[in-house]
Amino acid sequence: MSSTIASPSSATGSAPVTGQGTDRPVALTSRAPHVPADRLVAEMVPPPRFDTVRFDNYIPDPNQPSQTEAVKLLSGFADGLGDSAAGGRKRWFRSRPAAAAGPRGIYLDGGYGVGKTHLLASLWHATPAPPERKAFGTFVELTNLVGALGFQQTVRTLSGHKLLCIDEFELDDPGDTVLVSTLLGKLVDAGVALAATSNTLPGKLGEGRFAAADFLREIQGLSAHFRPLRIDGEDYRHRGLPQAPAPYDDATVERVAHTTQGASLDGFPALLDHLSKVHPSRYGAMCDGVRAVCLTGVEPVPDQSTALRLVVLADRLYDREVPVLASGRPFDELFSEEMLKGGYRKKYFRAISRLTALARDGKPLTEG
Structure with missing residues (x-):
């Protein structure tokens, strides 16, 4: 039975995104949204993750x-x-x-x-x-x-x-x-x-x-x-927290995708290919209404252009607090040693840090 996945904020001015119910997760690879200029302007506010942050609730080390x-x-x-x-x-x-x-x-x-x-x-x-x-x-x-x-x-x-x-x-x-x-x-x-x-x-x-x-x-x-x-x-996202969960098997990821309202399900190689066809400015809109991202077959990214697109997607998912569940390789193996020593290394380490935090957020979904 189909259902409507609402966009996360009415301030964006975007229309609700129609997806599938819990028996049919949506595929990010099926989305190539158009983002009008007025939405880009309206969205120049702190993302949902940072709606409630203030100087008073920053906890200095x-x-x-x-x-x-x-x-x-x-x-x-x-x-x-x-x-x-x-x-x-x-x-x-x-x-x-x-x-x-x-x-x-x-x-x-x-x-x-x-x-x-x-x-x-x-x-x-x-x-x-x-x-x-x-x-x-x-x-x-x-x-x-x-x-x-x-x-x-x-x-x-x-x-x-x-x-x-x-x-x-x-x-x-x-x-x-x-x-x-x-x-x-x-x-x-x-x-x-x-x-x-x-x-x-x-x-x-x-x-x-x-x-x-x-x-x-x-x-x-x-x-x-x-x-x-x-x-x-040091990285507060992992300060004093347990180790990130190891990758799951395909069956677990698919089960969570089919039992979690608003979840997406994609094969990782297919998603990387899709990102090359959608401008990075649209990655946020591509995630509208998605409440969990489920990925099968995670593997090291093949080249730097693909890696940089994945960094942008990781940032948009982190901004929106979307948990991630994945099978395949762990996120700290996404980028080659050469990439982690190159000029974009700080972007890649940020992506690993954020995806690891989102993987930790996704673990409770496997326990339902």
């Missing part, structure tokens, strides 16, 4: 004083955005003349799993401005917005904002470097405050991925917009 210091500095940053000064300058930057005001933003640098996205979303929530004057999105979502709206319209759309938060800030090619450098420069000129997270210091963006030296001016221009704030620590 007592052995890492930089985490406590980050909460204090970001709280002050948010408070400073509450008062506007002449020319759109905010109190946080008011101590020096506009021409020498220095960085217009905060850049949270640290390893995966130290709570950078929690802090970034907390800053968004704490900034005293209506949601339509604050924007939050990943670096990929920001570049997708430019692609959907065009550069000038994106500048006009975001220039009226008080704050732009950019999660997972990474430069993967020279085109993105020039695009984002120009965009952020114009937004800073318009008085927009910036905040970003990354695993790479601003001056090191692009290293190991393309000839960063050829675009040094743009990279240095990006770095000048931010005050780096280092956050040390």
Whole structure:
């Protein structure tokens, strides 16, 4: 019997997605959604996983004083955005003349799993401005917005904002470097405050991925917009938690898929192939209404392009708190040793960390 799987948030403006009932799980490989530009703009808010995060419920590691210091500095940053000064300058930057005001933003640098996205979303929530004057999105979502709206319209759309938060800030090619450098420069000129997270210091963006030296001016221009704030620590997603469950057999994964309302079921190789045919900006919409992702035959990804697409999917599933059950190889064997030593290694380690957390979330589904 068929049923309707509702989209996770009415704020997206997307229509409900029709899937199958518990006897027939939906297949992600059957979905190639169209995402209108107005949805991309409306969705520039913290994802569902971070709806309730605040500075007060961030739990600093007592052995890492930089985490406590980050909460204090970001709280002050948010408070400073509450008062506007002449020319759109905010109190946080008011101590020096506009021409020498220095960085217009905060850049949270640290390893995966130290709570950078929690802090970034907390800053968004704490900034005293209506949601339509604050924007939050990943670096990929920001570049997708430019692609959907065009550069000038994106500048006009975001220039009226008080704050732009950019999660997972990474430069993967020279085109993105020039695009984002120009965009952020114009937004800073318009008085927009910036905040970003990354695993790479601003001056090191692009290293190991393309000839960063050829675009040094743009990279240095990006770095000048931010005050780096280092956050040390170990991955909180696995701090003090039991080991992730080992992969299940195919029969268990298929049973859970058929008995869990809103679950999806796909063969892993077929899903990887499907991701190559859907733009990464649509991966979030592809997961609308999916309450568990079931995968059979997980195996190491064959190449870097496929690996990077899988990273984006892992991020969207993590944002939406969608548990994952899988058969085949464990998630820490997805990426080759060469990949884990290359320029995208931090993305791959983030994906492993997030998929492992989602696999832990999925274990209770096998016990029903």
